Amino acid sequence: MKTKYILGALIVANASLPSEAFANRGYQPGNCAVYAEMAAKTIKADSRVTGETQTKSVKVLTVYSDHLNGVVKAKMPETYQQAKGFGWDKAKVDQMMKDGEAAIRAGFHSGTMETDKIYTDHLLAINNCAKASSMAGDIGRDDANAIGEVMGDVFAQIAGGS
Numbered sequence: 340m341k342t343k344y345i346l347g348a349l350i351v352a353n354a355s356l357p358s359e360a361f362a363n364r365g366y367q368p369g370n371c372a373v374y375a376e377m378a379a380k381t382i383k384a385d386s387r388v389t390g391e392t393q394t395k396s397v398k399v400l401t402v403y404s405d406h407l408n409g410v411v412k413a414k415m416p417e418t419y420q421q422a423k424g425f426g427w428d429k430a431k432v433d434q435m436m437k438d439g440e441a442a443i444r445a446g447f448h449s450g451t452m453e454t455d456k457i458y459t460d461h462l463l464a465i466n467n468c469a470k471a472s473s474m475a476g477d478i479g480r481d482d483a484n485a486i487g488e489v490m491g492d493v494f495a496q497i498a499g500g501s
Contacts, residue, residue: 366471372407373440375400377447378465382493384455392492399489400465403478410477457497462490 379400382388388396422432447461448454466487473483 366468366475368407368472368475368477369411369436369440370443371465371468371472372404372411373443374447374461374464374468375404375407377444378457378461379404381447381455381457381461385457385497386455387497388457388493389496392489392496396489396493399486403469403472403482403486407472407477457493459494459497462494466490 379397382393382400383397385393419429419432422428427435452458469478469483469486472478473480
């Protein structure tokens with residue numbers, strides 16, 4: 340269980356993987372925090388997402404991202420301690436996190452995606468993060484369901500619905 344949090348706190352990603360692969364990488368709170376932040380910014384820039392759907396989704400994703408950043412921050416002392424077992428000092432862990440975050444940001448939109456558009460792949464990844472966050476006890480089931488509902492509303496708009 341403790342090793343799980345090292346892996347969860349160390350943001351390890353591969354920028355060459357498309358966003359749909361992100362949805363299948365396993366739950367890592369730091370990765371999901373960055374992904375939610377990027378999704379919120381993209382939704383805000385996406386002209387297809389408007390009105391209350393845009394306002395609510397940006398708010399929900401921002402709160403979710405901030406919360407997960409708090410989860411990671413709270414576990415960092417334990418992570419640094421456990422990382423010593425791998426021969427990693429604080430500077431190494433911090434650099435790995437910085438590199439991983441940069442990779443997630445760089446890989447958020449694949450080469451075929453427009454950077455001012457949110458895609459179904461992104462919504463799926465956020466929904467999977469929310470479900471996994473709930474299963475890990477980092478958010479409640481009602482919160483995960485609310486995130487899923489909001490992502491459904493975004494999907495309806497980008498798919499040409501309401």
